[in-house]
Amino acid sequence: MTSKGRVTIREVAERAGVSMATVSRVLSGNHPVPASTRARVLRAARDLDYVANAHARALVGGGRKMVAVVLRQVTSPFYAQVAEGVEAEAAARGWLCLVGTTGGDPGRELEFVQLMREEGARLVILVGGVVEDDAYRERVAHYAQALASTGARLVLCGRPAPDPDIPALVVEFDNEAGARAITGHLLSAGHRRIVFLGGLPGNTALDARVAGYRAALAEHGLGPEAAHVVDCGLGRAAGHRAMTELLKAGGVPGPGDTATPETATSGTGTLDTATRDAANPGTATPDAAPARFTAVFAGDDMVAAGALRAIADAGLRVPQDISVVGYNDIPLAEDFNPPLTTVRTPAEELGRAAVRIALRDPEHAAGAHHLLGTHIVVRDSVQPPPPGREDGGSTPV
Amino acid sequence: MTSKGRVTIREVAERAGVSMATVSRVLSGNHPVPASTRARVLRAARDLDYVANAHARALVGGGRKMVAVVLRQVTSPFYAQVAEGVEAEAAARGWLCLVGTTGGDPGRELEFVQLMREEGARLVILVGGVVEDDAYRERVAHYAQALASTGARLVLCGRPAPDPDIPALVVEFDNEAGARAITGHLLSAGHRRIVFLGGLPGNTALDARVAGYRAALAEHGLGPEAAHVVDCGLGRAAGHRAMTELLKAGGVPGPGDTATPETATSGTGTLDTATRDAANPGTATPDAAPARFTAVFAGDDMVAAGALRAIADAGLRVPQDISVVGYNDIPLAEDFNPPLTTVRTPAEELGRAAVRIALRDPEHAAGAHHLLGTHIVVRDSVQPPPPGREDGGSTPV
DNA sequence: GTGAAAGCGCTAACAC
DNA sequence: GTGTTAGCGCTTTCAC
Numbered sequence: 001m002t003s004k005g006r007v008t009i010r011e012v013a014e015r016a017g018v019s020m021a022t023v024s025r026v027l028s029g030n031h032p033v034p035a036s037t038r039a040r041v042l043r044a045a046r047d048l049d050y051v052a053n054a055h056a057r058a059l060v061g062g063g064r065k066m067v068a069v070v071l072r073q074v075t076s077p078f079y080a081q082v083a084e085g086v087e088a089e090a091a092a093r094g095w096l097c098l099v100g101t102t103g104g105d106p107g108r109e110l111e112f113v114q115l116m117r118e119e120g121a122r123l124v125i126l127v128g129g130v131v132e133d134d135a136y137r138e139r140v141a142h143y144a145q146a147l148a149s150t151g152a153r154l155v156l157c158g159r160p161a162p163d164p165d166i167p168a169l170v171v172e173f174d175n176e177a178g179a180r181a182i183t184g185h186l187l188s189a190g191h192r193r194i195v196f197l198g199g200l201p202g203n204t205a206l207d208a209r210v211a212g213y214r215a216a217l218a219e220h221g222l223g224p225e226a227a228h229v230v231d232c233g234l235g236r237a238a239g240h241r242a243m244t245e246l247l248k249a250g251g252v253p254g255p256g257d258t259a260t261p262e263t264a265t266s267g268t269g270t271l272d273t274a275t276r277d278a279a280n281p282g283t284a285t286p287d288a289a290p291a292r293f294t295a296v297f298a299g300d301d302m303v304a305a306g307a308l309r310a311i312a313d314a315g316l317r318v319p320q321d322i323s324v325v326g327y328n329d330i331p332l333a334e335d336f337n338p339p340l341t342t343v344r345t346p347a348e349e350l351g352r353a354a355v356r357i358a359l360r361d362p363e364h365a366a367g368a369h370h371l372l373g374t375h376i377v378v379r380d381s382v383q384p385p386p387p388g389r390e391d392g393g394s395t396p397v
Numbered sequence: 398m399t400s401k402g403r404v405t406i407r408e409v410a411e412r413a414g415v416s417m418a419t420v421s422r423v424l425s426g427n428h429p430v431p432a433s434t435r436a437r438v439l440r441a442a443r444d445l446d447y448v449a450n451a452h453a454r455a456l457v458g459g460g461r462k463m464v465a466v467v468l469r470q471v472t473s474p475f476y477a478q479v480a481e482g483v484e485a486e487a488a489a490r491g492w493l494c495l496v497g498t499t500g501g502d503p504g505r506e507l508e509f510v511q512l513m514r515e516e517g518a519r520l521v522i523l524v525g526g527v528v529e530d531d532a533y534r535e536r537v538a539h540y541a542q543a544l545a546s547t548g549a550r551l552v553l554c555g556r557p558a559p560d561p562d563i564p565a566l567v568v569e570f571d572n573e574a575g576a577r578a579i580t581g582h583l584l585s586a587g588h589r590r591i592v593f594l595g596g597l598p599g600n601t602a603l604d605a606r607v608a609g610y611r612a613a614l615a616e617h618g619l620g621p622e623a624a625h626v627v628d629c630g631l632g633r634a635a636g637h638r639a640m641t642e643l644l645k646a647g648g649v650p651g652p653g654d655t656a657t658p659e660t661a662t663s664g665t666g667t668l669d670t671a672t673r674d675a676a677n678p679g680t681a682t683p684d685a686a687p688a689r690f691t692a693v694f695a696g697d698d699m700v701a702a703g704a705l706r707a708i709a710d711a712g713l714r715v716p717q718d719i720s721v722v723g724y725n726d727i728p729l730a731e732d733f734n735p736p737l738t739t740v741r742t743p744a745e746e747l748g749r750a751a752v753r754i755a756l757r758d759p760e761h762a763a764g765a766h767h768l769l770g771t772h773i774v775v776r777d778s779v780q781p782p783p784p785g786r787e788d789g790g791s792t793p794v
Numbered sequence: 795g796t797g798a799a800a801g802c803g804c805t806a807a808c809a810c
Numbered sequence: 811g812t813g814t815t816a817g818c819g820c821t822t823t824c825a826c
Contacts, residue, residue: 006547008803019813024805034811049543054515055455056803059818063452064516074496075481075728080472087471087498091505096512099471099496101484108488115493118451119461146446150403236728305732331472331633335702337734405819416797421821428822431795453819456802 007050016044027052028062058120065095067123067355068116072104077330078300078347082127082157085351093359095123106139113143117150125354127157129205137162144168155358157350160204164367171354171370175205178343178374179212180219182325183297185341185376187220190384191295191323197242197307198299199231206234206299209327213297234299239306243296247314250292294322294385301326301333304340308381312337319383329377339379346372404445413441424449425459455517462492464520464752465513469501474727475697475744479524479554482748490756492520503536510540514547522751524554526602534559541565552751557601561764568751568767572602575740575771576609577616579722580694582738582773584617587781588692588720594639594704595696596628603631603696606724610694631696636703640693644711647689691719691782698723698730701737705778709734716780726774736776743769 009027013020018037025031026041033041044050054064069086071079083099090097098121102108109126116124124147130136140162144154148167156170186194196213200206210229217226232242298304304326311318318324318338326333326342333340350372357370406424410417415434422428423438430438441447451461466483468476480496487494495518499505506523513521521544527533537559541551545564553567583591593610597603607626614623629639695701701723708715715721715735723730723739730737747769754767 051514053803055452058452059456060805074471075477080477084472117448332729336732450819457821
């Protein structure tokens, strides 16, 4: 208290009139100690407001069990839920949970993983889709190997293992199945012209959703030219921007074709989105008005939020004029206008599962791949397409 | 690599053919070392994939600068933003940020603060309103004193300091001013019967908002009987439940009084909300139908989300039949139906400010009290009350 | 410029 | 039962 710096075990020992070893034994509680001495020591510790030095403890072996979660950002509702799941499961087991954010920068990710190695984290959980290039594979292989060499484990949530032999556990949602199901929902409602908004070429999660979307289209007997994916990336702003451009380009007619698209000024502004058409992939032609569409499949709920706003701004109604679905079922998706039909990915469970599986049987876990199921939640943003537009009016505007 | 456990400085020294001290000097970079040896050491470290042991380093003095944020939960958009602000500001200064959640349990809060003391956090930031009772005051006084005794600092975000002499910095929003402003906005639109939904007696943040609400009412010449606060607490579910009960109790008539309230069944179900009426405080009478109201001031945006849904479920429209405002302006508030008029509390800035101020001048900061401003953001959930109901139709239904 | 040695606070053998 | 002692991996005087 009065002394400078932290109270140490030595001071407690002096006050209690015992040796440091005895104090340690009492505090750890792993060694039989007579009640009388025990009480004296505890009393002294409390009087001095003693707290153990976690670093000294860690140094000598009994370090705190710590799990680190690495996210792009905490303000994303989806990521926040995953983090909460990890936190909850870790706390339940008496582990400490550390959250790090990267803002999507691989450099910061690497830095953080390094940090966690220094801090002695036993479990490092990397969350979120990524573009899977050689740099990524190399980076992750290094993490896994480095972590494994000191007995720590790596788990990949929603991103692929670079190599099945790498000592990493992967836990993710079946994005393709979820996307196929929700696309099927749209198709069953009668929609034939559905655009996928929010592609991010190379990103494994989005690519899987696009694949599911394409598969559903094919299952319903539609040719590959029926697919339209707008690679605008994720986020509310991206969704809003891309949807606005799409509407401006005449992608969808207003009620009774009242929404006249500006013919000459299409492609105005800084349009960093590209329309990937299955018929001619690679030739991104943002200026070419896509065929009319009656429904939008947003890459995630935030994109859907932006799209919804853009549609409303254009004077169109959802779902009467155009149907919209999202992905993830974030907590506020039911408060959108209209309440959003989307696919529920149990994010918190993803986080819980990650730590549960990794901690269950460490040895067996390495290299394992767990797929979590998803399901559609139907709300009010889907309706059959307006009469006369079932086929989307495939003639250009 | 091949050896068991972590690579230590000793192995690097051996490989580089120098002493441990030299390796340390090169790695710390605080001591002049010839380029040649330097290179050899660096090379050896890289070859071995050496990472320093943060605990050993911390033990000897040069511990990593670490800030800990303690929140109720990360999935709350508001708290997530605060955390992001703290994280960002900390990262910018090379500090490590650790996020802990308590679920609102004081026990877990105490546990976590203890943990942070053990880990040697230099800055502990407690976020969010609390009920300010003696237990709270004692607890926080202890945190502050304990942290201060080892040179660490405590900052309180959105909660009061138990005592001006306690070595804690407090940074918060001016809740009363914000509430007064938004209530004034409602009053200016012509509303006279406004209910405050989401009181939480004892909670400092909510109490301040209620105070602001009352002050605005008084400023507009309304007597204290004009205030109606429903103490349902925060959260979407609470808002939904309380609003549903309010509507059922005949608090607001439908368009042309079409919404017939169930007269006999009012007060059904488990109603843990209590209506605090300024005229007779303390006598919570949930069964007594409050006077009709034309507007709702929700304690925060999540409560507003629940209220909005309840209103829609009752077949009423916002803002035509009833106006609603929220608090905090969470990222998705503009996607509500209708887009929500609310008061913007720059949450991320709160987090940033907390670390910035605490780190700026440590000595001067202790005991300081910083108030951050807020402002109204007007969207579409407010409109003058329906004709003929400007005074709320003070006769009971 | 570089090495040897003394701890940081704690736990875990080993004594007694 | 309890005290003594030897480190855990690192930084940092203090010599050379």
